[in-house]
Amino acid sequence: MIAFVWAQDANGIIGKDGKLPWHLKDDLQYFKQRTLNQIVVMGRKTFAGMGSRPLPKRTNVVLTRNVAYTASGATVLHSRAEVLAFAAKQPERDLMIIGGSQVFKLFMDDVDTLYVTRIRGEFAGDTTMPTVPWAKFELVDSEHVAMADPQLVHDFETWRRP
């Protein structure tokens, strides 16, 4: 499986100043549950936004074009092809693409499963999810989460290529 895992607001915003625009505890738990023990692939900017700390109990891959870049506790790769070859050597594990925008765009033709958290509110931000070809996917699961703050009401959706 090659999956995307992300959260977006009503306008497709996913990031602000290198970080997430919201604090949503259950989404972080959902993210952890989806990615634990798998390969997580992220762009260098997303990794920096996490304080350059690898996510525990996951194989962390950081993508950069900078061949001199190193990241303690993470595997540094330099292209889409390198990531796919790395994952092919571990077929028992899923390839979880965790962003950001540039990296989602890079794997848009490869992804077969989408785990999207749709947050109902509108947030200020500077990074948007690239266009997803939704017509090529079908919704297979959806869970609604009510919140006291209407901005934070959200749905966990799973989409798969038929």
Ligand SMILES: NC(=O)c1ccc[n+]([C@@H]2O[C@H](COP(=O)([O-])OP(=O)(O)OC[C@H]3O[C@@H](n4cnc5c(N)ncnc54)[C@H](OP(=O)(O)O)[C@@H]3O)[C@@H](O)[C@H]2O)c1
């Ligand atoms: N809401 C969510 O679910 C979610 C998830 C993830 C991230 N985010 C947010 O998204 C924002 C960051 O997204 P972003 O799009 O600006 O950056 P990004 O995708 O995290 O990282 C971009 C970097 O990845 C490297 N890269 C991109 N394409 C590459 C390629 N083809 N080959 C090799 N390396 C490549 C480059 O690193 P170098 O410049 O080092 O070459 C590039 O600058 C942050 O605000 C973050 O919090 C949100």
